Amino acid sequence: MRTQSILNLLVIDDDQLYAERLVHLLGCYYDTINLGFLDDKEELLKSLRQPWDVLVFGSAYDMSFxxxxxxxxxxxxxxxxICLFNEEMVASTNNDEGLPDIISGTMVKSLKVDQEMAVVMSICLQHDNLRSRRxxxxxxxxxxxxxxxxxVLIKNSKSAVAYIDQGIHIFANDPYLQLFGFESINDAIGVPVVDLIAGGDNVKGFKQFLRQFDKGSRQEVEFNFESKRMDGSTFEAKLQLAAATLDGEPVTQVIIQQNHNNSAEVAKRLAAAECKDSLTGINNRRGFEEQMAIVYQQARQGVLTAGLLYIQLDNVGKIRSSLGLQG
Known part of the structure; x- marks a missing residue:
């Protein structure tokens, strides 16, 4: 089976015809074979400046394998x-069963010179192994x-992101630390992620959710739960998991988003928005009246002493037309 590839083959031997025979046989498996042939140490040192894929050693003038x-x-x-040997070297190069002393992903020692099929197969397999390593x-x-x-992106992200290993925090960015009330990353490291989950049912559900994720299931990567801060306060949140790496080691990435879709929270935010002018960001008439009513009641009850200062700007129309309302 021919493959579209190139083999850079270095042969150390005193028989160039044998090297050329190997090239001929390997031509069934490679489109191009670049052959390097030598038989002494000085030439080897020079030749190793070039990239080679496989080295076949037979014999050399001033070198052993x-x-x-x-x-x-x-x-x-x-x-x-790959080390080759002839019949005279059998006793010193093979084991008791007549098999090569060493067979690994980087070396075969030793093969018989005349067993060309084994030599060609070894060259192809060693080259394939080398390509996999590269x-x-x-x-x-x-x-x-x-x-x-x-x-870098996570450290500068506004989202609350952490890395966990076997359910334990090993890293968290600043928004994550602030969300849960950690003073520093050192306070978060080593804390089980379940410690940030409120309620026994939530904890049980999350453990099952994390267990399935660790087994390779990606059907569910989001988990809605009630989260717990370090001060004991809680909030509704959504947790997302993703596979990641940290310092080259596999970890689990956790992203937590605070849930703002509960009715009480939405109503509170809408009420606050209705009291603010959308353009200037300061209290509108409704906001002023609500604050006025609060201060009035406190003054009547003797909680505070209050006064009212009314300010009217001259040339309001001219100022507004030149600067605009926001200005």
Missing amino acids: TDVVGVVQEQSIDLPM ELKTLRHVLSEAEQRAN
């Missing part, structure tokens, strides 16, 4: 290696950058 492994490790290069490294870098951007 152990020497090659040492050189590659000193250069801190992620390069899969992709994983790239994804981790992308994830790290995304996490940094998310953390």
Whole structure:
């Protein structure tokens, strides 16, 4: 099965014909094969300045396979290696069952030179493993950058956001701390999120909700409940969960929105709005009369001594036409 890919193959051996034979066989699996061929240490050091996908070692003028492994490790290069051997080296290179001493994602030691199928399969598998590691490294870098951007946004967000791990707070932004009455982030860290939920039924329901989320269920990510501040006061809230990462580790993101849709709260806010002028933000006639009635009753009861000062501006019409009502 042909794949659209390129293989950079480095062969250390004294038989160039064998290296070319490998290239021919690998042509069934790759569109392009770039072959590097050498047999001494000095050439290896120069060659490692280029990127390679797989290194195949047969024999060299002044190096053993152990020497090659040492050189590659000193250069801190992620390069899969395959060691070949001939019949004279069987006793020293294989285990008691005649199998390679080492088979891992980065090394196969050792394969018989004449078992070309095993050598080709090992090269393909080692290369595939290398590509997976490179992709994983790239994804981790992308994830790290995304996490940094998310953390900056969360810290500057006006929404109340926190991170929890196994139900325990490990981070919270300023709006979250203010919403629940924490004085600092240190006061919030280590506090179970259920401590901020009022009522036994709410706590039981939330534990079940969190348990389902941790199991991977994303059908329900919102939870409505009565929330409890540190001072004991409560408010209606909506909680949203999302999967996130913090310092590269998986955590659960919690966003809490205070619920303002209860009738008492809405009525209170509407009443306050009706007493304010929408343009200037100061009390309108109704607001003035309500405040006047309160002060009048307090004065009659002797709670305070009050006076009334009436102010009339000259040239109100001219001022209003030049500055506008808000001005």
